[in-house]
Amino acid sequence: MITAPSGGASRPTAGALRLTEARTENPASVHVSGYLPAMQQSCPFLQPSTARGMTGWTVYEIAPDTHRYAVEAELFYAGVQAAEWIRPLMARPFGALVCENVVLLGQCADADHRELLNWPHWALKNLYSQVGVMFGKEISNRRGSSVWKATGPQGIASIKLGTGEATEVTAREASVLDQLPGYTVTAGHFDNGAWFVTPWLVGPSTWQAFRPMRKGEGGLDDAVAAAVGLCRAVADLHTEGWVHGDLQPQHGIHGEDGAVHLLDFAWSRQIGITPWMIFEGTMVHLTSPELAARITAGPQPVDTTQAADVYALAGTLWTCATGNWPLDYEAAGLGRGTPANAIREAIAAKAVPMSSLMPWPALQARLRFVLLADPDDRPTAAELATLVQAVGE
Structure with missing residues (x-):
């Protein structure tokens, strides 16, 4: 679980997330084989980052019967830890390639993953985008199709990835968006899937x-x-x-x-x-x-x-x-x-x-x-x- 740094103030929400897998370059508890090639198509830094062993993954699971506010607080804390890990490395050779991923497993009765990530992501991007740290978040992941929200100094984008059986569906959706007025899309394929990027739509559903x-x-x-x-x-x-x-x-x-x-x-x-x-x-x-x-x-x-x-x-x-x-x-x-x-x-x-x-x-x-x-x-x-x-x- 996440705990306060030694000598620091305790956090009442500590324990809302359980550490499933400590930072690693090769996670065993989640599958990233489809995600990485797809993201490499839209992020020019990811392939050299993984090649140099500079992409890390930390996996957490929501503790049973935990209120959403506690989960949100601990997600924010996990994001701060990841960002502070990156900041001193940015000044080193190839520091721009450092990439940290926080993965959330489990369910919360009060909110889905998208809702849980809303304010931690908003707070983190406003804190760290000004110093060059870009934040993204996965919005959904089901049946081989995942959606990510990526935030950086130049704006916010939605990234959709489809692998396996979802490849055709994802490519088809990109084609529809390309034909509809009022939508902008950039799309492509990789060995086992398809991806597309669109501007993030701001506002409530x-x-x-x-x-x-x-x-x-x-x-x-x-x-x-x-x-x-x-x-x-x-x-x-x-x-x-x-x-x-x-x-x-x-x-x-x-x-x-x-x-x-x-x-x-x-x-x-x-x-x-x-x-x-x-x-x-x-x-x-x-x-x-x-x-x-x-x-x-x-x-x-x-x-x-x-x-x-x-x-x-x-x-x-x-x-x-x-x-x-x-x-x-x-x-x-x-x-x-x-x-x-x-x-x-x-x-x-x-x-x-x-x-x-x-x-x-x-x-x-x-x-x-x-x-x-x-x-x-x-x-x-x-x-x-x-x-x-x-x-x-």
């Missing part, structure tokens, strides 16, 4: 924008504005002739200027083009019945639709408002641990009733209409924006 409302702290006007903004962003995408294919509460970022940018285009397609052999996208809880039926019964490849996007959009807003998925699985006998395929089959058969949880009836009545409508009867994303905007009038 739709899920975060609804947080005050969910907590009963007001914020209804802001939530309506966020909902309308997300609907309009999806409408703009549809106008360009695209289907998103995987709308979720975290996939819209709301900028200070009011603009909303969508994220995660791995399962997006242009109308008239099917860029995959097997469709594996969409969050199962936000999958429309007709799309669930096609995925379940076939045939593949499955063509996603804008109508299915609107279903997922309404479900996303329902989830943001209530903190729960739109369907009542318990009422359908689908308890926790039910396989995704079984849930999808039930959705396809329309055997799962809508949730009765209604903390915001004025909004949810409109969303319920969309979620229960047949595909041809659903409003467009632009029409849904108008329906939602009326809630705040």
